[in-house]
Amino acid sequence: MNIACANCAVTMEYHDTGYFFLHNAQNDSVPLEGYASQLEDGTYVFLYENLNVLYEKLVRVEKLLEEDGWTCSINCINQPGSVMEVGKFMLLMKHREMVEMIQDGKFTSHLQPIIDLRDYSLFGYESLLRAEDHSKKINPGALFEVAAVTGFHSMLDQKARKSAIECREGQVNPGIKSFINFLPSTIYNPEFCLRHTFKIVNEVGVNPEDLVFEVVETEKIEDVEHLRSVLDVYKREGMKVALDDVGSGFATVEMLTLLKPDYVKIDRSFINHCDSVPENQEFLHKVIQIATELNIHVLAEGIEREEELLFCKKIGVHYAQGYFIGKPDPEAKEPFAQSQFV
Incomplete structure (x- = not known):
């Protein structure tokens, strides 16, 4: 129908x-x-x-x-x-250039490696939206802002998901996760709005379990019940879900029990100098305790220093990403490609 x-x-x-x-x-x-x-x-x-x-x-x-x-x-x-x-x-x-870019759908994804902190092996990549024409330097945040005010946010979000799924072909091996951003506010009816995404998954032949759909700007979510309905549809199709930018507002037993994410990605403000800032350490310990009770995996993003990486590993964070591990790149680069860490 x-x-x-x-x-x-x-x-x-x-x-x-x-x-x-x-x-x-x-x-x-x-x-x-x-x-x-x-x-x-x-x-x-x-x-x-x-x-x-x-x-x-x-x-x-x-x-x-x-x-x-x-x-x-x-x-x-x-x-x-x-x-x-x-x-x-x-x-x-007023926003002609960006609107035409959204309508034409000429996007690609850059890939930032995510590692397993148990052995520093490659666990997955976060797919980050970029213009297919590399001469056009777009700010994804600004692009989504324009999409929101012009009414193209659903179209842009859908095309971003499509690009992220298709970019796996030929460079990301089965078993390696793809973390794909999405805006819950663009999915008015998950049963209908996500059909396009699931169709692409089938056409490309990706194992649904290799896809992790992550909520961006989690702390700004107001309609939690709607978010839960969106996450439930993703999970029903065999995909994983994550909450991005998690801070004190969503790091509660009640909220995480309600949403049941597979992963929580800690807001980078709590990762910054976590090896030496007591407030950040206290928050991280709290999240890990709650996540352990609920069988949720914790991912630290925004790691830019070796000390932050080692501290997160020490306290039991499961996964990590950040410039110290690897920057976003058009190709699926190995972690620590520009580092002597491992």
Whole structure:
């Protein structure tokens, strides 16, 4: 059964030249000069020869158009395309480069090694989103912020998961885990929204047990029941789940019992100089105690010094990642490739 998700963004094609349409249900006079014609329903039609010039003209009357409830669209032919509110259109114009990148889906993943602290062997890789065109330096955080305000966060999150799964082919061996970030807020209905991800897993032929889907910015989660429903669907399909950036808010018996993650990744602020900062040590001991009781594995991220690595191993942290172990790379590099540690 096909279900249309109203929460997914409507895509927009940016035409450098073409037609711009403005419509108002009250048939108000258009506050923008230079329209070429008017359709039967009252829609004003403007010809434009440069999209940036059109944007600059609209900026001057944007507030007025929004207040009066104008809708708009652009097209390369004299026929309205996807109609949207003026405010939404202006956001898509303002962030054009990133929106086009999201719509085109030209992404790849860089891989950062994760080790087993028992013997420093390779345990897995975290997949980190990057532009396929290496000349385009994108900040994933900024990209997701733009996706959120423009309504493309579900599309971006889905494509990021796709890239992370596909990048295993030919370079990550079976049995090695892939930690894949996802935003619970983009998954409105896990039974429906995750079908695309599970389809890719089947097509690529990855063992579901080799995939660990990790919640980013765990401490900002407000709807814990929704998060639990998302994690349950992943686990039902044979995949593992992790909570990323875990701090004091989620490091409780009640919260971890409710969510039942396979892994918790400790917020790097607690790893920084954990070998010498008593407050960090106290927090780590607490997490390890709770995790042991609940059969949850603990991963320390953001390890940049040998002393931090050795301390985490000493107190019973199971896994670790960070620049000291290995930086994100387009290729699946071995841990400590640039270090004499092992």
